[in-house]
Amino acid sequence: MTAMQGAGIYMNDVHKSYGNRPALRGLSVNIPAGERYALIGPNGAGKSTTLKLLVGLLKPDAGDIRVMGLEPSSIEAKRITGYLPEDASPYGTLSVRENLEYIGALRGVENLKERMDELLDLLSLRDFERYKVSKLSRGNRQKLSIALSIIHRPSVVLLDEPLNYLDIPTQESVVSIFEGMNATFLVSTHIMSIAKRLTSGAILISAGRNIWTGSMHELEQHASGSETIESAIMRLISSDVKAH
């Protein structure tokens, strides 16, 4: 059995540059189907680029990428993948409900009306369903973006800083929505508390390379004595930088 088989998300020796600036330098990731991992790293480590490659918005310069064994830009992969970019902005010329209806129709969601009603209620967007997106607060815009990314009940969910702009009660609602989903998760964040809430594993990347992969529990064990988990991560990243 190859590493690719049984993997929800598989990346092997992936390289991606923006012009002369390398973003990923041989990144390899293997997340078993149904597992939830956090993609942790400092600014500019290549977290967002990784997600954009996995959703097929970008093409790698080299390397192999598979989502549930499928090529990310294929229609089959797009059907099962849900993606939330950082600072996501839905269609500004549509209302909240129209956004959900349009993307639901584009994705061919069955029982769309019921699914929309469910999401509007779960994310407390019912009062804003006729609102123009441009008139929404940043928090409500983020809630709508989350709804749009999971409207088709994806089996692979790629989230970039999903809890940004959300108040604490909404964060709890969103976490429970994600917990109720039977899917492979890759959550990009640099906030450890969010990573711990949403995932059970962690992938540390720095300068476009995978420097550590393991469970959250193993990551916590890296912290010695009174050291925080953030300090332990800093230490892992620093030692990698020194090594390269």
Place this chain on the structure above:
Amino acid sequence: MLKLIRFILKTRFSKPLLLFLIVVLIYSILIGLLTRKENEILSSFFTTYIIGVLTLLMIFMIFMGGVTIMKPDLDFLFTLPLKKTEMAVALYLAQFLATGISFIFSIGYILPYEGKNAVNEELIVSGVILLSILVTSISSISHRFRTNQKAGLSAALGAWALLPFVGVNYSFTSLFTGNPLFAVIALLVLDVPLSIVSFRELENAEIGLMKSNTGGSAIFRKTEHFYGCSPVKAIYRKNLNELSLTGRVGLGGSLRVRVSRVSITYPVIVVFFISILYAYLAIREHHFNFVIFFGTLYAGIFSSILLSQEFLSHERAWLGFSSMRADMYWRHICNAKILQSMLILSPLAAADLALSLMRIPYAPGAFIFTLITVPLFTPVSIYINASFNAYQIVDTDMMAGQQNLRQVISLLPVLFVSIMSIISVLSIIFAAITVFVMLAIYYSLTHSEGLAEHLLSRLVEKGYI
């Protein structure tokens, strides 16, 4: 003070763009001076043409005007302990570069038709400068007005422009009808109070912007439904039922971004009435048919720029392109835009067809160009803009970012449309050849998986999500 001005200008306009503006300005004035002839007077056609263009530009500024403010200004600049007067001066200069300066360019096109009359020349130059100040002032306060107030102001402006034709010379149009002194007096009378109001507005730019942001309805009048639509049908329904309008004023990019949505019926009705006027004027023209020539050209330019910018400003790669294969989504979007363009221009094409049946010269070529070539060119225009100047509108009511020379490339489609329009109108054979060339380009643009993916990748790499 100078530091602040430098900072404001530098953050809003790139150096190459400013240099480009200076070069164009010098070129325009020099060409104007060099091509003057003795005692030549402005022909009636060019008088009407210049007055029409300048009035339309002013109305455009009223509707789409706004203050040259960016989001970082609200977050950082306005929190600094700066003198309000200095801020107002710096912002006024930026405002002038983004709006008023375009009127100064017209000097080069006016002087050749005014002849070498020294008195008129100085007065005309002064008048044009005063006109550009008036436009700068109006554009910096117009965002405070509601749509009906803007419409009223535009109507008043139109009436003011027509005054010299009924014997009252106190209008800016007197600059072009042989009475520049009256125009200068009228402009001075308006410039003084409006400049004061404009400076006041810029002194309190932050509060003004906040007020305009909180205004307006939070919901759309009409709700669109996509229940039961297949993915492809949803794309066509979204594009053929509605037209999203994006107000972007400024030489190189966007000064202030306004987003609104209208039913597709509205632009069709507007084009219908324009077409009646167009047909009436074309029938009356006896010599070279300027009406068909310019009407067709402007319809082509307007449609291709409007629809390509409409798509790029409002598209969301993470939603649309992530929902289906990139080439499939791109192809259907292009087809929808072609149909949208055909729909909007259909009254004008019908007018051209009617004129052709009446054996009006140039109408058959114009008919083919308007009905087929212009719509087919929309994907090309989208592709060019996506490759060089893809502005995605996320935050409204302020500048999206620094204006730069690269954004001038977005005017490249105008050049192509102009060439195709001229040759199509002049010869029906060339019109037919143009259609075949456009069909070939359309096919190669919309039926290549690699091209669509490359375009998407390029957009995303530039931060278009």
